[in-house]
Amino acid sequence: NDEIKAKAIDRLEDILDRGINNSGRTSMFGPREYIGIYTTCYEMCTQRSPYNWSRDLYHRHGETIEKYLTTKVIPALREKTGQGGPILLNELQSRWLNHQIMNKWLKKFFTYLDRFYVKHHSLPTLHQAGLRHFRTHVYDDVKRDATGAILDLINDEREGRIIDKTLIKSIVALYEAMGMGSLDAYNADLESMLLESTRQYYSSKREEWIASDSTPDYLIKAEAALETERNRVNEYLNRSSEGKVLRVVEEEILQSVQMVLLEKEGSGCRALLANDKSEDLRRMHRLFARLENGLVPMASIVQGFISSMGNDCINKRQARLNDGEKEKADDPKFVKSLIALHEKYLGVVRDEFCGNSLFQKALKDAFVEIINKDIGQFSNAELMSTFCDRVLKSGGEKLTDDEVEKSLDRIVQLFSYLTDKDLFAEIYRNQLAKRLLNQRSASDDAEKIMIAKLKVQCGTHFTSKMEGMLGDLVVGDEQNREFESKMKEQKANLDFSVQVLTTGFWPTYKSPEVALSPDMSKCMDFFKQWHDRKHAQRKLTWIFSLGTATVRASFGKKTYDLLVTTLQAVALAQLNGGVTMGFEELAEKLNLEENILKPLMHSLSCGKHKVITKSPASNKVNLTDKFTANSKFTSNMRKIRIPMANLEASHNKHRVEEDRSTAIEAAIVRIMKARKTLAHQQLVAEVLAQLAFFKPNPRTIKKRIEALIEREYLERRSDNNNAYNYLA
Amino acid sequence: RTTSSSTTTTTTTQMWSGSSRKSRSSSSSHHHHHHHASSSSGNSSSSVKESFGVKLFDKYADPDDATNINMEGIVNLCTELDIDPLTDIRILVFLWKMGSKEKPQQISKEEWLAGCTKHKVDTIDHVRKMLPSLDTGFLIHSEFKDFFKFCFQFNREGTHKTLDRELVVELLRLVCGTGSYIAKERLDTYCDFLLSHKGTEYVRITLDQWTSFLDFCEEVPNLEYYDETTSAWPVLIDEYVEHMQSLQQKK
Numbered sequence: 006n007d008e009i010k011a012k013a014i015d016r017l018e019d020i021l022d023r024g025i026n027n028s029g030r031t032s033m034f035g036p037r038e039y040i041g042i043y044t045t046c047y048e049m050c051t052q053r054s055p056y057n058w059s060r061d062l063y064h065r066h067g068e069t070i071e072k073y074l075t076t077k078v079i080p081a082l083r084e085k086t087g088q089g090g091p092i093l094l095n096e097l098q099s100r101w102l103n104h105q106i107m108n109k110w111l112k113k114f115f116t117y118l119d120r121f122y123v124k125h126h127s128l129p130t131l132h133q134a135g136l137r138h139f140r141t142h143v144y145d146d147v148k149r150d151a152t153g154a155i156l157d158l159i160n161d162e163r164e165g166r167i168i169d170k171t172l173i174k175s176i177v178a179l180y181e182a183m184g185m186g187s188l189d190a191y192n193a194d195l196e197s198m199l200l201e202s203t204r205q206y207y208s209s210k211r212e213e214w215i216a217s218d219s220t221p222d223y224l225i226k227a228e229a230a231l232e233t234e235r236n237r238v239n240e241y242l243n244r245s246s247e248g249k250v251l252r253v254v255e256e257e258i259l260q261s262v263q264m265v266l267l268e269k270e271g272s273g274c275r276a277l278l279a280n281d282k283s284e285d286l287r288r289m290h291r292l293f294a295r296l297e298n299g300l301v302p303m304a305s306i307v308q309g310f311i312s313s314m315g316n317d318c319i320n321k322r323q324a325r326l327n328d329g330e331k332e333k334a335d336d337p338k339f340v341k342s343l344i345a346l347h348e349k350y351l352g353v354v355r356d357e358f359c360g361n362s363l364f365q366k367a368l369k370d371a372f373v374e375i376i377n378k379d380i381g382q383f384s385n386a387e388l389m390s391t392f393c394d395r396v397l398k399s400g401g402e403k404l405t406d407d408e409v410e411k412s413l414d415r416i417v418q419l420f421s422y423l424t425d426k427d428l429f430a431e432i433y434r435n436q437l438a439k440r441l442l443n444q445r446s447a448s449d450d451a452e453k454i455m456i457a458k459l460k461v462q463c464g465t466h467f468t469s470k471m472e473g474m475l476g477d478l479v480v481g482d483e484q485n486r487e488f489e490s491k492m493k494e495q496k497a498n499l500d501f502s503v504q505v506l507t508t509g510f511w512p513t514y515k516s517p518e519v520a521l522s523p524d525m526s527k528c529m530d531f532f533k534q535w536h537d538r539k540h541a542q543r544k545l546t547w548i549f550s551l552g553t554a555t556v557r558a559s560f561g562k563k564t565y566d567l568l569v570t571t572l573q574a575v576a577l578a579q580l581n582g583g584v585t586m587g588f589e590e591l592a593e594k595l596n597l598e599e600n601i602l603k604p605l606m607h608s609l610s611c612g613k614h615k616v617i618t619k620s621p622a623s624n625k626v627n628l629t630d631k632f633t634a635n636s637k638f639t640s641n642m643r644k645i646r647i648p649m650a651n652l653e654a655s656h657n658k659h660r661v662e663e664d665r666s667t668a669i670e671a672a673i674v675r676i677m678k679a680r681k682t683l684a685h686q687q688l689v690a691e692v693l694a695q696l697a698f699f700k701p702n703p704r705t706i707k708k709r710i711e712a713l714i715e716r717e718y719l720e721r722r723s724d725n726n727n728a729y730n731y732l733a
Numbered sequence: 734r735t736t737s738s739s740t741t742t743t744t745t746t747q748m749w750s751g752s753s754r755k756s757r758s759s760s761s762s763h764h765h766h767h768h769h770a771s772s773s774s775g776n777s778s779s780s781v782k783e784s785f786g787v788k789l790f791d792k793y794a795d796p797d798d799a800t801n802i803n804m805e806g807i808v809n810l811c812t813e814l815d816i817d818p819l820t821d822i823r824i825l826v827f828l829w830k831m832g833s834k835e836k837p838q839q840i841s842k843e844e845w846l847a848g849c850t851k852h853k854v855d856t857i858d859h860v861r862k863m864l865p866s867l868d869t870g871f872l873i874h875s876e877f878k879d880f881f882k883f884c885f886q887f888n889r890e891g892t893h894k895t896l897d898r899e900l901v902v903e904l905l906r907l908v909c910g911t912g913s914y915i916a917k918e919r920l921d922t923y924c925d926f927l928l929s930h931k932g933t934e935y936v937r938i939t940l941d942q943w944t945s946f947l948d949f950c951e952e953v954p955n956l957e958y959y960d961e962t963t964s965a966w967p968v969l970i971d972e973y974v975e976h977m978q979s980l981q982q983k984k
Contacts, residue, residue, distance in 0.1 A: 685965030703961075707968050714941045715894065721941070726948055727965045 043114055050117045059122035066115055070107070070135055074142040078104075082147050090154030094172055097151055100143065101179050108135035133185065140183050140190075148194045151176060155195065156202045159237070163206060174241035181243060188245060196246050200253050203234070207257040215262055219272035221285040224292055227258045231292075251295075260296050267302055274306045278353075286357040300363050307358075308367035311350050315375030318342040323380055334383045334655060337402075340392040344415045347372060351418075369422065376422040386429040387655065389416055393455065394436040399447040409451050417458045426698035427664065430459075430467060432656045435512045437471055441478055442504065442551050449475075463697065473510030481505055491535055492528075501528040504552075505536070505545070513660075514653060516548040519571075520596045522578040549575075550601075550652050558616065560638040567616065568646040572597075572605055580617060585633040588626070599628070601652060606632060608649040614640060616647065665699055669709045672696060674718055677731040684728040685710075786849025789857065790842055801839045813857055814864065822907050823867035827860070829883045830867070837889040869908070877914060878947065884908050885943040895937035898927050905946075915950040926973050935969055942967045 050059045078100050085096040112119065112131045119131050129137065155176060158168045183190035207230065214223050234254050238247040259266075266289075267274045277285050293299035322339045326332055350368050358364040379385050395401040396412050404412065423429055440446040452475065460468045485502050492501055521529070533545060552571035557564060569577070579594055580586060586594070592602050603626045610619035610632060618635040619626070672695045677683060683691075689706050710729070713719045722728045791799075793806035802810075807828070811818045818824050831848030833840035840848075854860055872880060884904055888896055896904075902924045909915040923946070927935060935942075945967050953959055959974045 686963055704968050704971065707965075707971075711939065711941055711967050715939050721945075721965075726945075726952065727963075 039113070043116070046115050047117045050122060059118060062115060063118055063122060063128070066111060066118070066131060067134055067138065070111070070138045071142060073107070074104075074138060078143055079146060082143065086147075086150050090157050091169060091172065093147075093150060094154050094176055097147060097179070098172060098175050101139075101175075104135070104139050104143075108132060108139075111135060136182065136185060140185075144179070144183050144190075148180075152195050152198050156198060159199070160202065160206060162237070163233070170241045177242055188243065191243055196243070196249070199242070199246065200249055203250055204253050204257055207254050211258045211262060214258075215265060220266045220269045220274075221272060221277065221282065221288070223266060224285065224288050227292060228288060230254060230258060255295055259292055260299070263293065263296070263299065264302060267306055274303055275310050278307065278310045283353070283357050286353070290358050290361070294361070300361060304361075304363040304367040307364060308371045311346070311368060311371035312374050314346055315343065315371060316378075318346060319375070319378055319380060326381055332382050334387050334391045335395065336383075336388050337392055337395060340388055340416075343375070343419060344412075347419060348415065372419070372422040373424075376419055377424050384425065384428065386423055386425050387432050389419060389423075390429055390432040390436060392416060393433065394440065397447055397451055397455065398440050398445045400445070401447070406448075406451075409448070410454060413451070413455045413458060417455075417462060420459070421462055424700045426463065426467075427668075428656075428661055428699070430698070431661050431664075433459075434471055434474070435653075435656045437474060438511050441474060443553065467698065470510045473507060477505070477507050477510060488532065488535060492531070495528075495531060497528055497531075498524050499528055501525075501532070503529075503532050503536075506548075508546075512653075512657070514548045515550055516546065517550060517572075517597055517601050519549045519575055520594065521549075521575055525575070560616075560634075560636060563639065565640060565642075566644045567614075568644060570649050572601070573609060573647065573649055576602075576605055576609065577616070580632060580634050583634050583636065585631055587631050588628050591632065604650040604652070606630075608647055610635075612647060614638075614645050614647050665701065665705075666709060668696060668699075669701060669706055670713060673706075673709060673713055677719055677729065680731070682722065682728060682730045684725075686727075688729065785853065785855045786846055789849065789855065789860075790845050794842070795839075800842050801836075802842075802845060803839045807840075810860075814861060816864070820907070822869060823864060825884055825887065825908075826867040826869060826872075826880065827863065828887065829880050833883075833887060837887050837891075870913075874914075878944075881908060881947050882940070882944050885940055895939050896943070898935055898938055901938045901943065902927055914947060916954065919950055919954075922977060923973055926976050930972075938969075939967075942969050945970060 046062065050062065082093070082096055082100065085093045108131075112135070115131055122128070123130055128134075155173055158173060162168045162170075177191070177195070180191040180195045181188065183194075184192075188196075210230070214226055218226065231251060231254055234250050235247060238244065238250055242250075269276075274286075274289065276282075277289065289303065290300070293303055318339060321342070322336065325338075347368075354360060354364045354368055376385055393413065393416055396404065396409055396416075402412075420426070420429060437452070440452075446452055456468050456471050456475070459471075481504050484505065489502065529547065536543075536545060549571050554569055554571050554574035556567040556569055556574050556577050558567050558577070559565075567577070575595060576591065579591060588602065588606070591597075591606070592599065595602065597605070606617070606619070607626045609615070609617040611624050611626070616635055616638050617632050620631050620633075669692060672692045673688065676688060676691050676695070688710070689703055692706055693700065710719065714721065714729075717732055719729045720732055722730055790802065793802045793810050795801050795803045795806060807824065808818060811821075811824055814824075816824060828840055830852065831840060832844045832851075834844060835841055849855065852859075852863065854863065869877065869880070885896060885901075888900060888904060905915075905920060905924060909920050927938075949966055949970050956974055956977055959978075961971050961974070964971060
């Protein structure tokens with residue numbers, strides 16, 4: 006019996022030897038032979054002990070493999086080792102394939118062992134055992150050389166040479182298998198070396214490129230390198246290596262030289278921005294976005310660049326002023342340059358930097374810096390508001406409706422960066438009033454659109470007065486129609502209409518108590534009566550410095566319609582009929598102060614249309630001058646507008662200051678009432694947080710605190726000088 | 734609640750004018766007031782025998798208003814005591830101890846009597862004996878703080894809440910003369926700063942600015958570490974420090 010058993014095993018071995026020596030053939034054993042062997046095994050394993058051969062078979066299995074590997078396989082491999090990478094790898098590949106076949110057949114033959122003996126004794130399965138033997142005897146021996154060979158091939162491919170990728174792929178499969186269910190072998194024996202060699206490779210490439218290439222060229226190479234490495238991993242390495250390999254490449258060719266690339270003279274980030282190299286910027290963004298916090302230095306450079314461009318705009322304006330250009334609140338060139346700058350980089354952030362929030366912030370911070378840099382007499386707030394005035398008034402910029410809306414939209418974007426928003430609002434309000442009262446507003450809709458945009462930015466409170474102003478005009482129109490019919494009944498000499506303004510919405514105006522002509526006074530009284538009957542609780546105050554009039558003037562045979570202000574009309578009435586009057590006399594008769602009468606008479610006698618003759622003739626009005634109607638006056642036009650100098654300041658600076666003081670105090674009281682007691686710095690911080698439309702400096706806030714202490718809203722705490730108590 | 738008024742005054746020494754002043758209450762109908770008759774109605778209920786200091790009160794009371802001793806009376810008291818109100822702080826200490834509180838530049842009868850009772854003062858001799866103890870050196874810190882505040886409050890005029898800066902400087906010199914709470918150099922430089930400051934912000938000084946100065950001298954003896962960004966001190970003091978720092982830089 007024993008002998009037969011031994012023979013069977015030997016016979017098996019024999020067959021196997023033969024079979025294996027005919028390596029490469031998949032179906033080495035025919036079905037009959039297979040069944041024979043299988044049955045022998047079965048019989049051997051199912052014998053009752055001591056005739057059970059399972060253990061022996063199991064050992065024999067191992068020994069067989071071991072012997073084969075050590076005697077046949079290893080020498081073959083060792084022989085090939087010195088002959089070059091591919092040759093070794095090829096040999097390894099075929100040996101591994103062989104082994105897999107052998108393992109498979111052995112397992113098939115000895116399946117019965119697997120089912121019972123192996124399980125029963127918790128031994129490694131035949132398949133596993135087979136692999137382990139391969140690992141111990143072959144793999145461990147050859148892995149270092151194999152890895153080296155693979156890495157060399159990879160580097161060859163990197164240098165552009167063609168390699169046998171399928172070969173490597175199958176060797177990689179071997180490594181994977183050697184992990185017996187995990188990637189440990191692959192990681193330890195191939196991947197970590199791969200990462201190291203990748204690092205070295207790219208480290209030296211980097212040195213080479215950085216010395217000779219411009220930043221855009223370098224980045225193109227870097228991007229290509231990343232792409233190739235990614236493809237490589239997917240083609241013939243284990244996919245889990247992708248992230249790690251790319252990380253190494255990024256570290257070597259991007260991270261370590263990031264600042265050098267960004268700041269390269271002539272081709273770094275700043276240069277790319279200056280030369281509008283959108284494709285290169287896009288690539289730069291793509292690549293640095295891969296690094297952790299990789300975009301931070303770039304965003305910082307972008308911010309600095311935009312700032313410097315903004316400063317250029319400001320310097321250009323300064324240069325024009327230095328050159329002697331007259332300084333006005335109207336500087337469309339400057340405002341347009343800022344708008345253009347903003348539009349441009351808004352686009353760059355959107356297109357080149359994919360709207361990344363770091364770059365949005367860079368743009369914002371740069372503009373906050375620029376827009377709040379005031380030079381000269383007029384603040385940027387005023388320049389911007391005057392630009393709006395241009396856009397919104399008739400005869401200003403010639404724009405289509407669409408262009409108007411775009412312009413306004415862009416101005417509001419700049420406005421959002423302004424610290425002194427309340428100053429802008431005050432100036433805007435004054436200019437709006439002027440447009441509305443002089444009927445110089447190009448489009449009611451446009452006015453509403455702008456106010457709506459401001460409302461979106463700042464809230465209802467910010468625009469309530471402006472809306473009130475528009476509302477007054479609507480109400481005024483209706484009221485006028487009603488009044489007009491009443492006026493007709495009066496059969497007065499004048500066409501007369503009144504615009505009623507709600508105090509508080511409109512700016513405050515001086516109102517000189519000018520002596521009107523009797524006709525005018527009669528109309529006014531009539532209106533007052535009518536109005537008082539309608540609105541008993543409301544008080545009317547006439548503002549003569551506003552208001553327009555059309556005076557029909559006859560000079561010789563020709564008649565003209567002079568479009569003038571109320572004050573000018575009153576003065577003309579005095580000089581009706583060709584009388585001559587001195588300045589002083591006029592002043593007395595009209596009850597006007599010198600500072601008003603002078604610009605008034607100047608407009609009539611020294612401007613483009615000299616309807617009044619001044620003697621002596623000069624460009625300045627003096628107290629000793631005499632005035633009379635200009636009998637020789639002619640003009641080609643029938644309707645003549647005679648403008649007069651503005652009597653009011655562009656805005657009330659004191660008003661803005663006062664409003665700010667009030668706002669600060671209100672905020673302090675609000676906060677202290679809620680908190681009851683608060684330390685100084687916290688109070689200041691919370692006050693600043695609450696003020697949306699301007700930013701006072703800490704001293705200003707302190708002054709308000711002191712004022713409130715004096716008025717006993719607050720007190721300093723006795724136990725802590727640095728804190729306050731609210732006094733109810 | 735009114736904002737602090739900023740009226741200008743013409744006299745520089747308001748505290749005590751050499752010439753006697755007319756009393757505040759202008760009603761002349763109170764001319765012949767019999768003091769005894771009125772005092773019995775205003776007695777404090779604490780003492781059994783006749784209140785301390787009644788006779789003394791009557792001696793210095795305002796002839797037009799028997800319920801108060803005004804500045805004229807105080808000056809007279811000083812003369813009697815042979816002290817110079819312009820240079821001697823002790824009269825202020827006296828008035829403070831006596832409890833003048835309700836109205837500036839005077840002490841009411843009620844306050845006076847209570848004070849006399851408290852300090853066992855009935856005759857001018859008693860007052861004279863009190864004089865040595867009125868040195869500010871005897872005041873502990875919390876007392877001095879309270880007294881310091883009193884000096885400001887007492888010297889206000891009528892309903893005004895602020896003092897003229899010239900008066901403030903004088904008062905400071907008077908109050909801090911011998912004391913240890915405010916270093917001489919600090920005092921001198923601060924007074925110089927106040928007087929030479931151009932602009933209208935510090936023409937009048939508020940109570941807060943006055944009391945803060947004392948705290949400032951104690952808490953910040955060394956200007957080197959002064960940090961304006963965290964400071965809750967009044968802006969006046971910030972500007973003083975700024976001024977001192979710029980002087981330092983010029984050296």
